[in-house]
Amino acid sequence: MISAAEALRLIVERVPRLGTVTLSVRRAGGHALAGKLTAPADVPHFDNSAMDGYALTAADIREVPATLRVAGETAAGAAPGADLHPGEARRIMTGAPVPAGADTVVPHELTEEGGGPGGVRILRTLPKGANIRRTGSDIQKNSEVFGPGHVIRPFEQGVLASMGIACVTVHRLPSVCLMPTGDELEPGGKPLAPGKIRESNSTALGAMLRTEGCDVADAGIVPDDPALLATAIDAGLRRDMLITIGGVSAGTYDAMPRLFAEAGVERVFHRVNIKPGMPLWFGMKGEVPVFGLPGNPVSAVVTFSQFVRPALRRMAGWRDPAGRLTVRARLDAAIEKKDGKRHYVRGILENGGSGATVRPAGRQDSHAASVLARANCLIILPEEQTRFGLGDIVEVEPL
Numbered sequence: 133m134i135s136a137a138e139a140l141r142l143i144v145e146r147v148p149r150l151g152t153v154t155l156s157v158r159r160a161g162g163h164a165l166a167g168k169l170t171a172p173a174d175v176p177h178f179d180n181s182a183m184d185g186y187a188l189t190a191a192d193i194r195e196v197p198a199t200l201r202v203a204g205e206t207a208a209g210a211a212p213g214a215d216l217h218p219g220e221a222r223r224i225m226t227g228a229p230v231p232a233g234a235d236t237v238v239p240h241e242l243t244e245e246g247g248g249p250g251g252v253r254i255l256r257t258l259p260k261g262a263n264i265r266r267t268g269s270d271i272q273k274n275s276e277v278f279g280p281g282h283v284i285r286p287f288e289q290g291v292l293a294s295m296g297i298a299c300v301t302v303h304r305l306p307s308v309c310l311m312p313t314g315d316e317l318e319p320g321g322k323p324l325a326p327g328k329i330r331e332s333n334s335t336a337l338g339a340m341l342r343t344e345g346c347d348v349a350d351a352g353i354v355p356d357d358p359a360l361l362a363t364a365i366d367a368g369l370r371r372d373m374l375i376t377i378g379g380v381s382a383g384t385y386d387a388m389p390r391l392f393a394e395a396g397v398e399r400v401f402h403r404v405n406i407k408p409g410m411p412l413w414f415g416m417k418g419e420v421p422v423f424g425l426p427g428n429p430v431s432a433v434v435t436f437s438q439f440v441r442p443a444l445r446r447m448a449g450w451r452d453p454a455g456r457l458t459v460r461a462r463l464d465a466a467i468e469k470k471d472g473k474r475h476y477v478r479g480i481l482e483n484g485g486s487g488a489t490v491r492p493a494g495r496q497d498s499h500a501a502s503v504l505a506r507a508n509c510l511i512i513l514p515e516e517q518t519r520f521g522l523g524d525i526v527e528v529e530p531l
């Protein structure tokens with residue numbers, strides 16, 4: 133059985149990047165850039181004031197208080213106006229262009245009216261260049277602002293707009309077929325017949341897919357009937373990715389691995405040394421990744437978060453598709469495990485008085501979806517260690 137790290141490595145190696153599209157910056161959020169992005173202009177575009185105050189030359193305020201003649205006013209959006217001469221100060225607003233001849237801005241608070249009509253008294257000396265935002269000090273023209281695979285968040289959208297960029301070329305986001313399987317599954321809305329349960333995984337996983345920006349094609353519940361499953365698999369393979377739920381463990385009706393093979397899907401791995409989610413199946417048909425997720429609700433969500441999400445991000449062109457932000461926290465309760473698997477324990481992470489603390493959220497059964505819903509993190513217990521004592525430091529992945 134392969135390790136989680138090896139499974140992840142195989143996924144990133146095998147899953148291809150999708151093609152590219154050009155989108156308006158406003159619609160490009162959540163996408164990864166297809167190539168590097170070079171600044172078409174300096175930001176700021178011109179030297180401008182960081183404060184409301186007076187633009188002047190530092191040489192004029194070596195000795196303070198200094199009285200200068202007020203030579204007009206420049207508001208944000210106005211042209212720089214006439215050059216400034218020695219002995220003069222220009223009243224200036226935040227964002228307004230600094231006039232030629234000025235090299236410093238003194239904030240309003242460090243000045244007072246005085247020295248006769250049309251005069252201003254500067255109360256403090258400031259170094260040359262103070263309170264001026266220099267041309268190109270944030271972004272230099274022709275520099276690389278973002279590399280290929282950089283993911284566009286609202287902050288990037290703002291920066292792109294600040295450079296006057298209207299459109300960007302990004303990778304497409306996957307269209308994914310999501311297929312719950314099992315004779316016992318019923319949709320919501322009508323009373324449950326004996327032995328049936330509510331189908332719930334496609335609701336949780338559908339939401340996780342949409343969070344990644346995917347288009348979700350819901351295959352509907354497919355019963356454990358090989359002919360119906362085969363037809364549904366063929367239809368699902370027409371999407372960018374196929375995710376089935378259930379039927380990959382060792383039960384009599386767990387037919388998915390055989391049906392994947394019959395549909396021409398090459399198996400890359402089956403079973404990973406993890407808990408929950410050990411029966412996970414992954415394969416490729418041409419360019420289409422296929423995941424067979426185990427059906428237990430916690431197993432399905434955990435394997436999605438650890439293995440499917442990196443595959444989606446790889447398709448979407450992310451620079452680091454398997455990157456995860458984890459934190460280290462102190463265990464508030466001892467934990468013991470009895471096997472050499474990597475465990476993902478549903479936990480509650482809190483800000484303790486002296487740093488982050490974490491404890492299991494409740495029963496760790498893989499059907500206990502409510503414990504997952506009350507958890508805010510996964511506590512990651514590495515394969516080789518079985519006992520984790522009170523106060524031990526563990527790796528935690530916020531959910």
Ligand code: AMP
Nearest residue numbers: 312331332333334377378379426427428
């Ligand atoms: P399986 O992986 O098919 O052996 O299913 C494992 C367990 O998960 C069984 O108790 C199933 O009833 C349950 N299960 C499978 N698929 C779903 C689903 N889509 N929603 C809720 N429970 C499911």
Ligand code: MG
Nearest residue numbers: 313314378379
């Ligand atoms: Mg089943």
